[in-house]
Each structure stands twice: as C-alpha cells, then as structure tokens.
Amino acid sequence: MLLNETFWENRYKTNETGWDLGQVSPPLKAYIDQLTDTDVNILIPGGGNSYEAAYLFEQGFKNVYVIDLSEIPLQNLQNRISNFPSEQLIHGNFFDLDQTFDLILEQTFFCAIHPTLRAKYVLKMTDLLGEKGKLVGLLFDARLNDDHPPFGGSKEEYLSYFKPHFKIDIMESCYNSIESRQGKELFFKVQHGNS
Template identity: 30%
Template sequence: MAKPDQDVRERLRQHFADLPPEDQAGAWNAMWQQNITPWDRGLPNPALIDTLTNLSGMLGRPFKDPDDPSKSPRRKKALVPGCGRGYDVLLLAAAGYNAYGLDTSTLAISSAQDLANEPDRDSKYAPAIPSEEGGGRGEAEFLEADFFKDAFLAHTDGGEFDIIYDYTFLCALPPALRPAWAKRMSDLLSPTGHLICLEFPLKKEPRLGGPPHGLTCELYEQLLKQPGTEVKYDSGGYVIVEEGGVGRADGALTRVARWKAERTHEVGKGGDYVSVWMHLR
C-alpha cells in the first residue's frame, strides 16, 4: 500500500504530466490551493544552515566595505528561485544578505510575506552577525515572478547576485527547461558569486518522471559547464556523458566544493549532496 507522502507525490506528478513546459510555471498555484505541497518542510533546510556556517571563509562577509568609509557597507544579494514559503530566504536575510525569493504562485508569495511578518521572526531567524559587529539583518523580499524573465530585476537592483540557492527548483522544472536554467544561473551570478545547489532527489530514478524529477551529479556538471546547451539522455533518463568529455563554454560554472549533507530534511537524508559553483576565472 502506498504511503500518504507517495500518494501526494503521485497527485503532483499527474497534475503536471500532460502540461507542456511553457504552461507548467502557472500550474503551481493550483497545488497551493489544494494544499498539495510535499516540498514544504516548515523550516529552512539544515544543509543550507551548515553551508553558510562552514563556508563562511569562502563566501566572505555578507557585505562589501564601501570605498568611502563614511558610507554604510553594501550588502551582498542572495536569490532563491522557487522559494515557496520563503524559509531559506529568511535564513539568508538573517545571515546578512539582502535576500530575494521568487515564485510563480500567488499563494506561495502571500504565505512567504505572512511568514516574514510573524512576531516570532526575530527569535526564529536571529541575525548571524550582530549589528554592533557590522552585521545585522538584511532585507527579505518576495516577488511573484518568472525566474526566466527579467522583469523582477527592477526590484532587486539588477542582476549579479552574490549567492543563488537552488534546492527544489531544478527538480521541479521539466527537463526541456534545464539548459535554460543553467544559462540563467550563469547570467545572474556575479563574477565572484556562489551558486549553492542542494542536489535533490539523487535517490530517485530519472525515468520515473516528476516533479520532483530525479537528478544526478553528472547532470549538474553537464548543464553548468555548457550553460544553455542541450544534454543527451539514455532510455532511463540519465544524462549521457560523452567519451572524452565536452569543453567548457563561455559563462561556464565550475564546481569548487561538494559534500554529502550531514543534516537535511528527512526526505533527503542519506542522499542529499551540497555542491558550490563559481564562474571560471
């Protein structure tokens, strides 16, 4: 007998099964309306908390010292596409970044804004660096917007984000949009920025479809070393790594760290990996 969580995921898969890729973004709001939100775990992912802590040296402080000492430091910017209720956005803001969450669902954005205004936010998302030490909380803004279009950039002081975080966004996309995902990540990431991917669900066979669609380490590598270029799949849905490899294209991102997450949401335990990517220099 199927478990309740499996039943919900099957309803999710069937909801998107017959929708063309260009229509899927608008269909997520219906899932929120029906309370079919298996991706919503009620708190930030512990793997992101650990990443921000353990890689603080690599990521640097969440603001840049101004050229003019009389001016306040400029906070770095973070972007979370497919943010849902925005737990990870609030975490990044508490870490000191001006954090922006995107979602195509009206209900998701409304829920995220409500969460940001809850009276216990200060205790749940305390600033990682106190104001008196030059830190303090960054802004958290939630935008109903399409990640693949530029309209939202008018609200984020342009592109060039210092951190982009992807957890369930790539696995929610139909495979046809994966090359566009990689190209967009490359275009929006600042020259010294970090793309943080929580690779999920690596334990799911790609042939089973989705969302969430099963992903592999090799898929991330192929997509990000040739942003915008189609990848080839075998009959099981696994990406084909061509013998001899493919060279890196302009805008390629290179992986600078990868590890198995010691802490993550229950659904990903034992299978989630964190990978960190940067532009080639």
C-alpha cells in the first residue's frame, strides 16, 4: 500500500477520516494554552484539518505552518479561517520541507507514516527544529494496524528512535485524552539535542 497523495486524497473524499477529532485535541490545547510567545514559528506536519492550527491562529499565533500531502484538508482550513495565510498552508511532502521551526506539534502524523520511515522522521525533525526547538504532541501507545495507518507502537519503541537525537523532557501516558483514546496515547515533549 502506497501512503501517497492519492491514498490520503481518497480518504478525505470518502470521509474515511477516523483520526479526525473534529476539534482541538485536549492535550494539545492544554499545552498551547500555556504558551506565551506568540511569535514562535510552529509547524504541524501531516496536519489534516488542523484544528490545532486554527486554534493557535485564533489565539494570536501568526507564524503557524501546516504541511500535508493532501490539498483537501488545507483547503478545508482555509475555508474555515479565510484570513489564515495561504502561504503557510503547504501542499507537499514533510520529508521535502526545508525550513526551521521553534516548535513542531505532532498529532497522529508519526503513526500515519509507514513504520519504516520512523528513523527518517526523527532525523528530519532534527533538521527542521532550530536550536532549543521542541517537538511536542501525541503518539499512540497501543498496538494498532500492521498493514494500514494508524500504526501504533510503545513508549520503549519511541524512545529508541528519539533518545539518540533529542533530550526527552516528557513521554508519559496522557491523562486528558478524549474518551475514545483514553489509555492509548502518550504525551511527549522532546528538545533538540540529546544532552
């Protein structure tokens, strides 16, 4: 199965978007609510309909970028927030992105890409994050699917990828997941550099 643009476009066209919460993920909202510097450059990779991007923008964060392989969710976000800067909605492949960010928010993207790309994902994150940049978000803490996304995993597996490249600030079971994901999510915050 090729997890390419056509695959994701078809998921949106057929409304097979089980990952879409229809709202800001509560753990990410709680994290966003304690941010004070509205000038930070933020990336949401594989952002989908990006309720987090909309929420950030509405809270005064103007340097919010979303990248997705599918143009449909990017257009959905633009339709919901007409003044969201279109140049910050990037239709493309995360692995081709060439910018630097202070903060990257992870919401189901890591578990949507094929597990064979996880090491490449971590290395790409080290390229995209500036000095002291942070990667924050949610990972599925459950064995899910072997042949299609979402692909799950465990804290031990994730640490094996992140620990050589990042300082692990937190990677713990999420206490404030939405009901359908209770007990199945890890909240994590890692910082550029592993010292």
